[in-house]
Amino acid sequence: MVIWDVDGTLIPADLRWLRRAVAQTYDIDEQAVRFPDKKVHGYTDESIVVDTAVASGIAAADAEAGVTRFGGVLAEVMDAGRDELARVQPAYPGVAESIAALQQRGYVQTVLTGNLRYAAEVKIASLGVGDVLDLGVGAYGSDDRDRFQLTAVVAQRYREKYGRDLVPGRAVVVGDAPNDIACARNAGFRAVVIAHRVAREELASHEPDAVLDRLDPGLLVSTIAGLTSES
Numbered sequence: 001m002v003i004w005d006v007d008g009t010l011i012p013a014d015l016r017w018l019r020r021a022v023a024q025t026y027d028i029d030e031q032a033v034r035f036p037d038k039k040v041h042g043y044t045d046e047s048i049v050v051d052t053a054v055a056s057g058i059a060a061a062d063a064e065a066g067v068t069r070f071g072g073v074l075a076e077v078m079d080a081g082r083d084e085l086a087r088v089q090p091a092y093p094g095v096a097e098s099i100a101a102l103q104q105r106g107y108v109q110t111v112l113t114g115n116l117r118y119a120a121e122v123k124i125a126s127l128g129v130g131d132v133l134d135l136g137v138g139a140y141g142s143d144d145r146d147r148f149q150l151t152a153v154v155a156q157r158y159r160e161k162y163g164r165d166l167v168p169g170r171a172v173v174v175g176d177a178p179n180d181i182a183c184a185r186n187a188g189f190r191a192v193v194i195a196h197r198v199a200r201e202e203l204a205s206h207e208p209d210a211v212l213d214r215l216d217p218g219l220l221v222s223t224i225a226g227l228t229s230e231s
Contacts, residue, residue, distance in 0.1 A: 001107060001108045001109070001110070001158065001166060001170065001171045001172070002102055002107045002108070002109045002110075002171075002172050002174060002224060003109075003110055003111065003112045003138075003154060003171060003172065003173045003174070003189070004109065004110070004111045004112070004133070004174050004175075005111070005112065005113055005173070005174065005175035005176060005177070005180050006111055006113040006115055006120055006123055006124065007113070007114075007115065007123075008175075008176040008177060008196055008197050009092075009174060009175050009176045009180075009194060009196065010091060010092065010095050010123075010124070010127060011089045011090070011091055011092065011095075011123060011126070011127070012089050012090075012092070012196070012197075013197065014088060014089050015035065016081075016088075017074065017077055017078060017081060017085075017119065018045065018048060018049065018052070018074075019033045019035075020077045020081075021049075021070060021073045021074040021077045022049055022052050022053060022056070022070075024073045024076075024077070025049070025053075025066045025069050025070045025073045026053055026056070026058050026062070026063075026066055028056060028057075028058075032056055032057070033052060033056050034052065034055040034056045034057075035048075035051075035052050035055060036048075036051040036052060036054075036055045037055075038051075043114050043147060043179065044114035044141035044144070044145050044146070044147050045070075045074070045114055045115055045116050045119070045141040045142075046067050046070070046116075046141055046142075046145045047114075047141075047145050047146075048114070049063075049066070049067060049070050050063045050064055050067060053066060071116055071118070071142065074116060074118070074119055075116075075118045075119070078118065078119050078122040078123075079122070082122060082125075082126070085122065085123065085126055086126045089123070089126070090126075091126070091127050091128075092194075092196060092214075092215055093214065093215065094214060094215030094216060094217055094220075095127060095129075095215055096127065096128060096129055097215075097217040098215050098216075098217045098220050098221070099127075099129050099132050099133065100129075100132070100217075101217040101218070101220070101221045102220075102221060102224070103132050105221060105225065107224070108134055108137070108158070108162070109132060109133050109134065110133055110134045110135065110136075110137045110138040110154065111124065111133060111135065111138040111139075111140075112138060112139045112150050112151065112154055112173060112183070113138075113139075113140055113141065114140075114141040114147055115140060115141055116140060116141050116142040117135075117138075117140040117141075117142045117143075118142075120135075120138075120140055121135065134161075136157065136161065137154060137157040137158045137161055137162075138154065138157070139151070139153035139154045139157070147179065147183050148182075148183055148186050150183070151173075151183060151184070151186065151187035151189060152187070154166070154171075155171075155187070168187060168188030168189055169188065169189075169190065169228070169230070170228045171187075171189040171190065172184075172189065172190040172191070172192055172209075172224050172227055172228065173189050173190065173191050173192070174192050174193075174194070174220070174224075175191070175192075175193050175194075176193055176194050176195070176196045176197060176198060177193070177197075177198055178198070178202070178203065178206045180193060181193060181203070181206045181207070181208045182206070184208075190209045190224075190227045190228070191208040191209050191210075192208060192209055192210045192211075192212065192220070192223055192224065192227070193208045193210075193211050193212070194211075194212050194213075194214065194215055195211060195212070195213050195214075196214075200213065209223075209227050210223045210227070
């Protein structure tokens, strides 16, 4: 099984959607939205939203209370921005080809992302990969605020759909950030990272199974095949 991260792996990361949704959720100007000093990639939308609201001057209790509104607001923002998303966040080179090549090899493919599910679905729809990704067994920021819990969600949904346990060593997370590696390792999954926005040296320091400079379909498939055959 191949489990894709979305932002930074399939498409470039862009915080404009969160910025707009935070502004509308908490009724503040977009220019007043301040993201926290810590890196926000590799976390879940709800955790980012609360931290961002607080960094933007919202009281902690009010920031937490706004989470219940945020999902609906973000859905509206994503719907309104479909054309813009396709223009400003095109898929990274090699995405469609890599997904198709893995499909030909018989891998089940899904996603594990900090995005709320609806936002993830809008982003994935822009890729033009049809129904190749089995989103029903994926895990999303709307399933749990703690990203480290999402691997268990994938395993449970895989078991329910396919009638067998997901063997951890035969599950490969493809991501782009140190937190993707940590999340995979926490569940005993393999980890392959693409150096789209974090330097190869930094990614390697977190000891993934492989670091690739780009999404080269042949190299990705051979790397994943080698890792999964070991299990």
